[in-house]
Amino acid sequence: MHDTLVAHMRQVINLSATDVEIIERLFKPSKLDKGEYFLKEGKVCRHIGFINKGLLRYYINQEGEEKTFSFGYEGCFFTDYESFIPQVPSMQNIEALEQTEILTISYPDLQLFYQSIAGAERFGRVAMEYVFIDTLQDLKSFYADEKQLRYQKFIARYPAIVNRVPQYHIASYIGIKPQSLSRIRKRMAS
Amino acid sequence: MHDTLVAHMRQVINLSATDVEIIERLFKPSKLDKGEYFLKEGKVCRHIGFINKGLLRYYINQEGEEKTFSFGYEGCFFTDYESFIPQVPSMQNIEALEQTEILTISYPDLQLFYQSIAGAERFGRVAMEYVFIDTLQDLKSFYADEKQLRYQKFIARYPAIVNRVPQYHIASYIGIKPQSLSRIRKRMAS
DNA sequence: CGTTCAGTTGACTAAGGTCAATTCCCGTGG
DNA sequence: CCACGGGAATTGACCTTAGTCAACTGAACG
Numbered sequence: 001m002h003d004t005l006v007a008h009m010r011q012v013i014n015l016s017a018t019d020v021e022i023i024e025r026l027f028k029p030s031k032l033d034k035g036e037y038f039l040k041e042g043k044v045c046r047h048i049g050f051i052n053k054g055l056l057r058y059y060i061n062q063e064g065e066e067k068t069f070s071f072g073y074e075g076c077f078f079t080d081y082e083s084f085i086p087q088v089p090s091m092q093n094i095e096a097l098e099q100t101e102i103l104t105i106s107y108p109d110l111q112l113f114y115q116s117i118a119g120a121e122r123f124g125r126v127a128m129e130y131v132f133i134d135t136l137q138d139l140k141s142f143y144a145d146e147k148q149l150r151y152q153k154f155i156a157r158y159p160a161i162v163n164r165v166p167q168y169h170i171a172s173y174i175g176i177k178p179q180s181l182s183r184i185r186k187r188m189a190s
Numbered sequence: 191m192h193d194t195l196v197a198h199m200r201q202v203i204n205l206s207a208t209d210v211e212i213i214e215r216l217f218k219p220s221k222l223d224k225g226e227y228f229l230k231e232g233k234v235c236r237h238i239g240f241i242n243k244g245l246l247r248y249y250i251n252q253e254g255e256e257k258t259f260s261f262g263y264e265g266c267f268f269t270d271y272e273s274f275i276p277q278v279p280s281m282q283n284i285e286a287l288e289q290t291e292i293l294t295i296s297y298p299d300l301q302l303f304y305q306s307i308a309g310a311e312r313f314g315r316v317a318m319e320y321v322f323i324d325t326l327q328d329l330k331s332f333y334a335d336e337k338q339l340r341y342q343k344f345i346a347r348y349p350a351i352v353n354r355v356p357q358y359h360i361a362s363y364i365g366i367k368p369q370s371l372s373r374i375r376k377r378m379a380s
Numbered sequence: 381c382g383t384t385c386a387g388t389t390g391a392c393t394a395a396g397g398t399c400a401a402t403t404c405c406c407g408t409g410g
Numbered sequence: 411c412c413a414c415g416g417g418a419a420t421t422g423a424c425c426t427t428a429g430t431c432a433a434c435t436g437a438a439c440g
Binding site for chain 2: 062067114132137144
């Protein structure tokens with residue numbers, strides 16, 4: 001249950017058997033059905049999660065439109081950092097696109113985790129660094145890349161999920177309407 | 191010289207007099223003239239900096255065009271995380287738009303900082319969290335906001351720097367050409 | 381076999397890009 | 411003090427790309 005998570009952590013810090021027991025106690029297994037929400041806007045995001053299996057979608061509502069800005073899949077940490085870190089109400093939604101198995105840790109338990117395990121702070125920092133680098137690359141791609149290139153990068157980078165996500169969510173992620181993505185795909189095929 | 195930096199850190203962690211001495215030893219003062227570079231693409235970014243005074247611009251070169259994606263000013267930490275964290279060659283440039291006074295810490299000295307001061311890991315994590323939240327908000331604005339709204343948000347959020355930055359850099363930051371920004375400004379005035 | 385919803389296609393519109401000319405601003409040198 | 415030069419900003423005319431609205435296709439499911 002916690003094997004993948006522990007393996008992730010061991011790439012960064014050493015964990016004793018006791019440490020692993022602490023982790024197994026603090027990170028609680030949970031399931032989300034397809035269409036179920038991990039987080040709804042207006043609520044404070046009280047957990048960080050780790051995806052063992054499944055697929056999540058992050059989006060904001062803007063003028064009645066859902067803007068998807070990220071996906072999470074096997075081996076990803078996820079939370080709404082904007083809400084979780086300062087513990088203020090969230091403006092985003094996190095929805096399961098498939099039945100998803102996760103491990104979650106609450107805000108107070110995360111503080112316990114940082115205090116109980118040597119190097120946990122370090123792991124927290126490093127884990128965030130990697131999420132951060134990902135976000136930076138995404139941001140730069142959005143600034144600089146043509147929409148067609150963004151689509152090509154998406155299918156190159158996430159081959160594992162491209163067929164699990166409806167096309168209109170991918171269009172939203174790229175920053176265009178489904179019709180436009182359809183036209184781009186047509187252009188690419190010829 | 192290190193007052194502002196130390197004050198910043200003290201908002202997050204306790205620092206003894208000895209700690210402050212360590213910080214003063216590890217964070218080295220330096221100056222950049224207007225037009226001088228802190229980082230050029232192709233080089234590994236070997237320092238994190240803190241801005242005491244001045245103004246920096248971050249940009250990437252894409253098809254002969256400079257795409258500005260961020261600015262740094264008084265009280266900001268800065269580095270190219272994508273290059274600094276894994277210590278690989280950078281794809282971005284950091285240029286001083288004004289004479290800028292900075293404090294910098296090298297990668298090895300940062301590891302020393304983390305090891306020598308209790309809570310330093312924590313400060314590193316928290317500092318990154320705030321930069322990260324900023325980046326997330328920026329990313330979401332780019333996804334979801336009209337260009338005119340992006341401009342309005344920019345002048346609302348950075349009133350201190352809007353008059354210190356040439357308009358064509360702001361246009362680039364927003365994600366449009368200088369001509370388009372000029373037309374948006376005209377539209378807003380009427 | 382019909383309902384539903386994702387995806388495609390067509391016709392038209394709107395926003396931003398491109399190219400080029402012009403104006404504005406500011407520092408420098410006659 | 412004024413004229414000139416150069417880069418920034420503006421404006422105009424036209425083009426390209428994505429958005430909008432609407433109709434249609436196709437696969438999934440009861």
